[in-house]
Amino acid sequence: MSDVGTGILGFVGMSVVAGVLVTAAVTPALAVTGMAANNSITMFENLPSSLEIGELAQKSTIYAVKPDGTPSPMAWFYDDNREEVAFEYISPYLKDAAVAGEDPRFYDHGGIDIAGTIRGALSTVSGAGTQGGSSITQQYVKNVLVSNDMAKAKTQEERLEAWEKHTETSIDRKLKEMRYAITVEKQYSKDDILRGYLNIAGFGGQIYGVQTAAQYYFGTNAHDLSLAQAASLIAIVNSPEEFRLDYPDDELNGAKTVVDGETVPYARNKERRDYILDKMLEQKKITKEEHDAAIAEPVAPKITEPSSGCQASPSYAYFCDYVTWEIKNKLDNPETEENEGAAMLERGGLDIYTTIDMDLQAAAYSAVHDNVPTAIPEADIGASAVSVQVGTGRILAMAQNTVYNVDPEVTGDGYDAVNYNSTIDYGGSSGFQPGSTFKIFTLGEWLKEGHSVNESMDARKRNNWGTFKSSCPADNVYAGDWDPRNDEGGNGGYWSALYNTVNSENTGFVAMAKQLDLCGIKNTATALMSSGRADGKPLGEGINSEGDRIAFGPSAVLGTEEIAPISMATAFAAVAGGGKSCTPIAIDKITDANGEPIEVPKSTCTQAITPDVAAGMTYALQRVMTDGTGRSSRYKMDTAGTPMIGKTGTTDDAVATWMSGASSKVATVVGVYNATGFVNLRDTYINGTEAAVLRHNIWPRIMDVANNKYGGDAFPEPDQKYLTTPKANVPSVIGLAPEAAQKALQDAGFGWTMDGEVDSAQPKGTIGSQSASGQAPKGSSISLKVSRGNLSALPDVTGMQADQAEATLAAAGYRVDRDREDTDDQSKDGIVISQSPGAGENAKPGDKVKIVIGRFTGGGDGGDNPGGGTDGGTDGGTAPEAG
Numbered sequence: 001m002s003d004v005g006t007g008i009l010g011f012v013g014m015s016v017v018a019g020v021l022v023t024a025a026v027t028p029a030l031a032v033t034g035m036a037a038n039n040s041i042t043m044f045e046n047l048p049s050s051l052e053i054g055e056l057a058q059k060s061t062i063y064a065v066k067p068d069g070t071p072s073p074m075a076w077f078y079d080d081n082r083e084e085v086a087f088e089y090i091s092p093y094l095k096d097a098a099v100a101g102e103d104p105r106f107y108d109h110g111g112i113d114i115a116g117t118i119r120g121a122l123s124t125v126s127g128a129g130t131q132g133g134s135s136i137t138q139q140y141v142k143n144v145l146v147s148n149d150m151a152k153a154k155t156q157e158e159r160l161e162a163w164e165k166h167t168e169t170s171i172d173r174k175l176k177e178m179r180y181a182i183t184v185e186k187q188y189s190k191d192d193i194l195r196g197y198l199n200i201a202g203f204g205g206q207i208y209g210v211q212t213a214a215q216y217y218f219g220t221n222a223h224d225l226s227l228a229q230a231a232s233l234i235a236i237v238n239s240p241e242e243f244r245l246d247y248p249d250d251e252l253n254g255a256k257t258v259v260d261g262e263t264v265p266y267a268r269n270k271e272r273r274d275y276i277l278d279k280m281l282e283q284k285k286i287t288k289e290e291h292d293a294a295i296a297e298p299v300a301p302k303i304t305e306p307s308s309g310c311q312a313s314p315s316y317a318y319f320c321d322y323v324t325w326e327i328k329n330k331l332d333n334p335e336t337e338e339n340e341g342a343a344m345l346e347r348g349g350l351d352i353y354t355t356i357d358m359d360l361q362a363a364a365y366s367a368v369h370d371n372v373p374t375a376i377p378e379a380d381i382g383a384s385a386v387s388v389q390v391g392t393g394r395i396l397a398m399a400q401n402t403v404y405n406v407d408p409e410v411t412g413d414g415y416d417a418v419n420y421n422s423t424i425d426y427g428g429s430s431g432f433q434p435g436s437t438f439k440i441f442t443l444g445e446w447l448k449e450g451h452s453v454n455e456s457m458d459a460r461k462r463n464n465w466g467t468f469k470s471s472c473p474a475d476n477v478y479a480g481d482w483d484p485r486n487d488e489g490g491n492g493g494y495w496s497a498l499y500n501t502v503n504s505e506n507t508g509f510v511a512m513a514k515q516l517d518l519c520g521i522k523n524t525a526t527a528l529m530s531s532g533r534a535d536g537k538p539l540g541e542g543i544n545s546e547g548d549r550i551a552f553g554p555s556a557v558l559g560t561e562e563i564a565p566i567s568m569a570t571a572f573a574a575v576a577g578g579g580k581s582c583t584p585i586a587i588d589k590i591t592d593a594n595g596e597p598i599e600v601p602k603s604t605c606t607q608a609i610t611p612d613v614a615a616g617m618t619y620a621l622q623r624v625m626t627d628g629t630g631r632s633s634r635y636k637m638d639t640a641g642t643p644m645i646g647k648t649g650t651t652d653d654a655v656a657t658w659m660s661g662a663s664s665k666v667a668t669v670v671g672v673y674n675a676t677g678f679v680n681l682r683d684t685y686i687n688g689t690e691a692a693v694l695r696h697n698i699w700p701r702i703m704d705v706a707n708n709k710y711g712g713d714a715f716p717e718p719d720q721k722y723l724t725t726p727k728a729n730v731p732s733v734i735g736l737a738p739e740a741a742q743k744a745l746q747d748a749g750f751g752w753t754m755d756g757e758v759d760s761a762q763p764k765g766t767i768g769s770q771s772a773s774g775q776a777p778k779g780s781s782i783s784l785k786v787s788r789g790n791l792s793a794l795p796d797v798t799g800m801q802a803d804q805a806e807a808t809l810a811a812a813g814y815r816v817d818r819d820r821e822d823t824d825d826q827s828k829d830g831i832v833i834s835q836s837p838g839a840g841e842n843a844k845p846g847d848k849v850k851i852v853i854g855r856f857t858g859g860g861d862g863g864d865n866p867g868g869g870t871d872g873g874t875d876g877g878t879a880p881e882a883g
Contacts, residue, residue, distance in 0.1 A: 431534025764789025
């Protein structure tokens with residue numbers, strides 16, 4: 001046997017493969033039937049034959065939906081950039097070029113092209129170079145095996161192993177491919193195999209399948225390719241990295257074609273293309289005229305870069321990122337460690353139709369970017385806006401001022417992949433302090449616990465608020481020397497809950513919280529937001545810089561918890577929607593690569609507060625927009641007549657500023673804040689405007705579009721119990737120490753003022769008088785005066801002889817004023833009939849006490865008075881009368 005023959009047998013596995021090839025060469029039908037001619041064929045038949053043809057990895061598309069219902073692509077995601085198409089969609093030129101260039105006897109053999117295999121083996125062992133010699137069916141099998149293992153790979157190393165496993169030159173791999181190829185030919189028609197091959201084949205880089213290749217290399221579709229273009233694409237299949245068309249000088253392989261000192265672009269592809277055109281003419285698939293025209297046509301690709309990832313659509317980028325997290329978070333199977341959601345996104349060929357409102361998104365994006373640049377000298381100021389639909393949780397807009405980019409090599413001011421609007425598990429930050437916007441939760445709990453918006457409380461500024469109530473034992477409820485102040489300064493006053501809300505009074509809300517259960521405020525906030533902190537922890541479980549837990553203490557009432565803007569938007573939508581809180585969702589519909597629906601993540605709606613409480617809240621929050629801190633946004637609106645609720649927020653030192661609100665249809669939250677670092681936004685100007693007021697430029701522009709598009713209904717009138725001022729029993733605090741008296745009044749829901757001293761029989765320094773007793777409007781102020789301790793109860797001198805009575809009073813320190821009163825009762829003659837002030841009444845030493853003495857006038861002849869004669873007046877008493 002010659003050296004060449006020995007080499008051939010060495011390549012094909014000696015007698016085993018030789019027997020297979022001889023038998024398969026008899027007729028295609030024999031190969032298809034699998035008839036065994038000898039033991040070699042029996043061994044071949046015992047190889048695995050059942051080929052699992054999995055779903056091809058296809059790119060997924062995220063869509064916005066236009067107002068007329070037309071989908072508008074937002075972004076694409078893929079491991080393999082592929083769009084699978086039907087056989088009829090593929091140009092006949094492509095089909096014929098593939099057969100002519102790769103497997104001329106495709107429609108005649110039974111899966112194995114014997115002549116091609118032997119030719120490839122001869123070339124390999126003779127040193128002329130490695131040739132595949134594989135049929136289209138064998139190539140399809142190889143690509144299916146690669147695709148199946150790629151789908152299981154979790155790392156780049158595993159992907160590389162899968163590729164090498166199914167592309168290495170080995171007898172074992174060739175035998176298995178041949179065995180599978182024969183089985184595939186039994187199960188599928190030739191057209192189905194050719195379609196599968198054209199859809200799975202690689203065309204260089206991440207480009208897979210003829211449709212994506214046609215779009216990428218020529219900017220057209222698979223059914224619209226010209227003859228020359230079709231041949232150029234099929235040329236790539238033979239050696240994808242060598243013949244690809246996005247390297248005009250063949251620099252990828254360092255092999256350039258130079259003619260007369262000039263590099264000929266695409267020369268290697270053209271050489272292979274023309275070979276295929278020659279084969280097509282030889283097989284009479286094209287005419288001589290078509291052939292010659294195509295040969296004369298230069299290779300002229302029109303590279304159309306595929307858009308991969310959310311950065312492809314700048315105005316939707318952060319919402320797009322949120323959608324990807326929605327899929328990765330919600331479509332994973334929690335019972336496995338696999339990343340099913342991510343795999344579906346990058347391999348599943350999904351069509352994802354989102355909730356985004358293109359009109360509202362355009363307004364949000366332009367409003368944010370017009371007011372807050374992506375980069376500001378010496379400051380890192382962020383701005384974000386998010387809108388959700390009331391009653392559904394559908395996200396309608398999401399924008400921020402930075403440029404979205406996930407490339408770690410693209411850094412610098414203005415670039416950020418962190419979504420400021422979302423929670424950390426949706427690609428967000430750890431959140432921002434919402435400031436006074438958080439006060440709506442105290443307002444809600446105030447009403448839940450039976451209070452009225454018109455109920456007043458002692459909202460005076462103080463440096464020790466003492467202990468707050470909380471049914472959550474772990475929360476810190478002692479305020480210590482905490483001394484919050486109001487934004488406008490001053491010492492506070494006796495204010496109603498409505499006044500506190502309209503004017504965003506800090507001390508007013510602290511005073512409200514003082515009468516409430518802090519744990520109740522926390523639970524109301526959690527229920528309305530349908531979430532906790534932005535970092536994923538429950539409210540009251542933040543961690544400070546020392547690693548200690550930050551409890552939900554009194555300061556939390558003023559908005560010190562880090563919250564995601566989308567959580568606040570959810571809360572405002574809940575208040576505007578009758579108390580029903582709906583978790584945010586970003587996707588309306590998903591279909592798979594076959595057009596079949598996939599169940600989408602649903603919003604979970606719960607009744608966070610009763611409709612009555614919600615109505616009470618909207619009553620107060622509407623006044624914020626008409627009479628309070630929200631007017632700065634409202635007066636800039638064209639749709640200011642639409643009923644709206646709102647609440648502003650500014651954190652300590654104006655680190656963050658907020659405008660949040662809603663109609664009955666759409667809720668929007670806008671924030672301008674320090675993304676990193678610190679500047680006081682009231683001291684910082686952007687294009688001549690104070691940064692702290694930019695929220696009032698952004699919010700109206702978004703809500704004008706929302707109101708024009710969605711409208712807005714009147715909010716329900718609240719139950720009268722939330723508007724009336726209830727009355728309560730005023731405790732008597734007479735005789736108590738001032739601190740004890742104040743606490744007793746506070747515990748009963750009343751305020752107090754200390755209005756000086758009063759003459760009183762109570763011990764000196766205790767409460768000597770109070771302005772109200774019985775019942776009074778709850779929350780009203782009770783005037784207290786401190787006893788001088790200078791009064792005592794008068795002794796009872798009635799019934800005493802006049803001189804005895806005077807002596808008794810004088811001994812107690814009082815002056816005496818006598819008076820007489822005629823009586824016909826001789827027993828009362830000279831006796832004290834009455835005294836003023838009366839017995840037991842309070843008087844201070846030196847006060848004058850009037851005593852009235854009886855004088856008998858009944859039946860006498862003018863003799864001596866049996867009662868002891870006349871009584872001379874004392875200390876200015878009445879002059880003696882004649883007997």
